Amino acid sequence: MSVLRRFALPLLLALSLLQGCTVSRAQIRRADAIVAATADHGVDCARADHCALPSPLLAAATAALAASTPEQPVHVVTLLDDSEPALAARINLVRAARHSIDVQTFIWDQDDVGQLMLDELVHAARRGVRVRILADQLFSFNDPDLLDRLARISPNLQVRLYNPTFHKARTQPLEFAAGILCCFMQFNQRMHNKLLLVDDRIGITGGRNYQDRYFNWDNTFNYVDRDAMVGGPAALQMAASFELFWKHPRSLPLTHLRDVNRRILAEHAPPAWPTPHYRHPARVAQVQQAAEDPAWLKAWLVDASLRAGKVAYFSDLPAKTDKPDKQRALDFTHHIMRMISAAKREVLLQTPYLVMSKRAQHIFRTLHRRPDPPRVIVSTNSLASTDAFAVYAMSYKHRKRYLKKFGFEVHELKPHAPSAALDNELANLGMDAAGLPPEAVKLARMPEARFHLLGSRGSGNLPAPLHSEGMRFGLHAKSIVVDDTFAMVGSHNFDPRSDHYNTESGVIVYDRDFADRLRHSIMRSTQPENAWVIAPRQSKVPVLTDINQAIGTISEQLPLFDLWPFRYATSFELKPDCQPLRATDPNFYACYEPVGDFPDVALSPKLIITRLVTAFGVGAKGIL
DSSP states (O other): OHHHHHHHHHHHHHHHHHTTOSOOHHHHHHHHHHHHHHSOOOOSOOSTTTTOOOOHHHHHHHHHHHHOOSSSOOEEEEEEOSHHHHHHHHHHHHHHOSSEEEEEEEEEOSSHHHHHHHHHHHHHHHTTOEEEEEEEEEEEOOOHHHHHHHHHSOTTEEEEEESOGGGOSSOOHHHHHHHHHHOHHHHHOOBOOOEEEETTTEEEEESOOBSGGGGTOOSSEEEEOOEEEEESTHHHHHHHHHHHHHHSTTEEEGGGSHHHHHHHHHOOSOOOOOOOOOSSHHHHHHHHHHTTOHHHHIIIIITTOEEESOEEEEEOOTTTTTSTTSTTTTHHHHHHHHHHHTOSSEEEEEOSOOOOOHHHHHHHHHHHTSSSOOEEEEEEEOTTTOSOHHHHHHHHHTHHIIIIISOEEEEEEOTTOHHHHHHHHHHHHTOOGGGSOHHHHHHHHSGGGOOOOBOOSSSSOOOOOBSSOSOEEEEOOOEEEETTTEEEEESOOSSHHHHHTSBOEEEEEOOHHHHHHHHHHHHHHTSTTTEEEEEEOOOSSHHHHHHHHHHHHHHHHOSSOOOOOSOSEEEEEEOTTOOOOOTTSTTHHHHEEEEESSTTBOSSHHHHHHHHHHHHOGGGTTTO
């Protein structure tokens, strides 16, 4: 009876929320009629090209399409590691659009980046371009008033939210809990895809959401992230994928959302579109200016582009948890697994969350058992750099498995990594190539100095407190390079959530030059100044070490009560005057010193929770 009492109130709450969960057809028709009658039908441009600005990026994509044949496709591909070029490229393409802009994202905040991109898209719609925005509801546009304005700002602008909880734009804490209780599988399935597609000719995909953290604009914590910009036939695959998501029943128009519908029906006067209020207007003006500066675009984007042949865009199907066995439901996930399985010499993996699905574990275990196994290098977060500390606990729990069973060489990002700090410094100073001394320009344009950002599992998580001070960075980039021959940039975290729950997307580029650039970028994050090495503890007393490892192995296998504090592996720092070595090198311990399991992390509730999740949270691994 006590169990029933414990769950009675949440269940009643869930049932009450489900009653009247959808908006009636009559209410939708009334709201649609109000939107049609009160929308601003004015167009700011009467020209056939909708006053599109010239863009070398769009022009290169158009040329690639014209040169392509089904047998010999031609693509122009750009690796977007730096934050400012990644944002400037988006603005440039939006301003250059002549026909259509499709945007797909997991997070859309209302900070400076979110306001800037939304304002650019509104202006594109007002000059006559068809603009469609599809955002996952959980962390996007959590404001019915804003969505009411977007519904009526222009007939050319349409917004839909994917999988909204109880058909609402804003999810209250109790509704969040009720969604988990009443309909966990549907609630937990999110659209994690990221895509900006212009005129079905060129698209940007990767890890970045629309929030300051993803573009190095946050004041305290930023993400090392990465996108790929692709022009050519692969853009048509992007268009087909977006269309599937846009037309899916889980993608709801704004008038179908209960709180937005109620707002529209209650207020007939069309709300005005406000002028954005930026925290740092000078920084916004800087990137807007860069987006229209031909010399800047050439230096940072055009000259950095590569001409490639085969490029493929992949995406899981919408609501893949509904029909996981349906062909193509896990399209992108399956392609990634096949990429790794085909490795001969090396797999280079960068992921924020080193938590492997069962299928991934099987693949890496099989690779490691080969007579001549490929080298597997992993760049991931430390507890000091991540904002998803509960997920990190699962990575920490299985360190021995990763090192011994899979042969991983694990490098965990430091929270003040110099590679990320330089990108942040340039972004916040608002400096471009023209504002730097010649030697700094040369350094900044070198491939090994193009730095990235990071991202969070949620929308505004904060990392654990540190002993050190200063701007912090966490890894959010998701990429793979296999045998230096082909590479992937996308949204897939290579974890159970990406495998089974979230829909994911990305591009696979079959080009050695692109693979080499991506490999260089990832390896930069593994350098000693940027990362700690995870390696087995050095054996001091062999008998005690053997006993400790035996107890640790048993503890790690337990689904609960994994409480043994002395883990198989820990973090190591390179000593001065030593050269980097692999953890398997006989001289490793002479050149590296242990710095603890959680270096730089101060005692805090998050550190305690990390330990508790390690001990008791294995059952939640698939959804963390």
